[in-house]
Amino acid sequence: MFFLTPVLVAVVCILIVWIFKAADRSPEKKKGELQAWPWVDEDLKDSTDLHQAEEDADEWQEAEEHVEHVLFSHTRYPEKEMVKRSQDFYELLSKRRSVRFISDERVPMEVIDNVIKTAGTAPSGAHTEPWTFVVVKDPDMKHRIRGIIEEEEKINYMKRMGPRWVTDLKRLRTNWIKEYLDSAPVLILIFKQVHGFAANGKKKIHYYNEISVSIACGILLAALQNAGLVTVTTTPLNCGPRLRMLLGRPLREKLLMLLPVGYPSKEATVPDLRRKTLDQIMVTV
């Protein structure tokens, strides 16, 4: 009897170990699950390579220290003209809508060049310009992009998104069939570069690259609207790695957005949404 007691105690203790470990894991696992935002592409979150590389300081290039500073030349308008210009620009952009029905009519490529040049004027963390705009015109390539996106989107709708998201999108009549990926004459895929390379081949840190590229996209949307072209801002979920490989982009580039660009089709409809009023979005102190 006494001889068995230690064995019994040992068994109890092993059980305690198990219980502790299980208790330890469950919040961790739960945390992991909670952090998995279903609508954020796994590929976008993959910046681990950058962290690893940062460890090895020699691989990273420091910016050149000598940049001349010059007088800033500014175009100033009379007050009345400023008000008029700001009003006109608001009216132009307020007519922008996300259009999901795009005709197959070709668009002037000079305009596409200009709107991308315009996007490239965006500010970026420490002037790193961490963007790549891939313009796809080739019908076969567009169709292969559509194949990948529809395949993944169907899984997103069926499994990854959850019923709330599907309901939130229902009123916009959004689903996994993306006809515009074939019909739009141009697809612009916008990649953020999680790091860059200096002239000597060393890696260059791209500070705030996602915010910078999103700002560039905002300017791109303004430029498209100004030119009379339509698009819809899409973030193809979980398609990043496959589309990156299809387009032969390097690992350091992550797909952030895809814009199908063209003219609206004749029967194009949009949800009759209202925008928030100025006092709902602005606070003055």
Next chain:
Amino acid sequence: MFFLTPVLVAVVCILIVWIFKAADRSPEKKKGELQAWPWVDEDLKDSTDLHQAEEDADEWQEAEEHVEHVLFSHTRYPEKEMVKRSQDFYELLSKRRSVRFISDERVPMEVIDNVIKTAGTAPSGAHTEPWTFVVVKDPDMKHRIRGIIEEEEKINYMKRMGPRWVTDLKRLRTNWIKEYLDSAPVLILIFKQVHGFAANGKKKIHYYNEISVSIACGILLAALQNAGLVTVTTTPLNCGPRLRMLLGRPLREKLLMLLPVGYPSKEATVPDLRRKTLDQIMVTV
């Protein structure tokens, strides 16, 4: 002797429990360290409240299902005009620079209203419009904002950023003294809302809120440039929670950017940087 064995075994087992627990914790901590990007505001990453809330589905509001769909009305320009418009818009925006020397001359508030209305035309995930623009004109409030930012920025430069970042910024002559926070007639603080509220008080998910608000900022920068005002896109590091509290914004709002807005001061200089050429940022397929 036999009587003491169970006690000994128990002690050994408790030690085993401790060892296991310690081993469990250490990789978790390491992971946490790797994820700490020094240039990303802790406050920006704090979306945990949203995750917690998601557990309780009843708290979350589903979007109204019924939204009418209407014909899209489009303004189309002749091809020649499209090219001209896109060229002109590029030239206008290519003159935009980040200006750190801002005069204290007042600006017409109607223009500020218009540029913020324009920013509010940006697209957003599931049309959630997850932005708040706080316009600060009050000199005392501007000075308190400057106090917070310079205090944190000094720590950033001294401790948080590391020598590489400091070097990368040196050529832009950026440091922790931010005179423009006092001199600029207007500061626009842009908050992203990590979630919203429906009419009935239930929480509403704000999909892709950081990307959406950054796009709105891109449009805001274009609108400011169009009106002849200057700014510099800043991301006050680790100042988010203090500035949010100072301005009385709720916890669900996180500071994403701060734009000091005004006219350039007479002696304003800018670093003589070049932008990448079109073929460095665009790939055609």
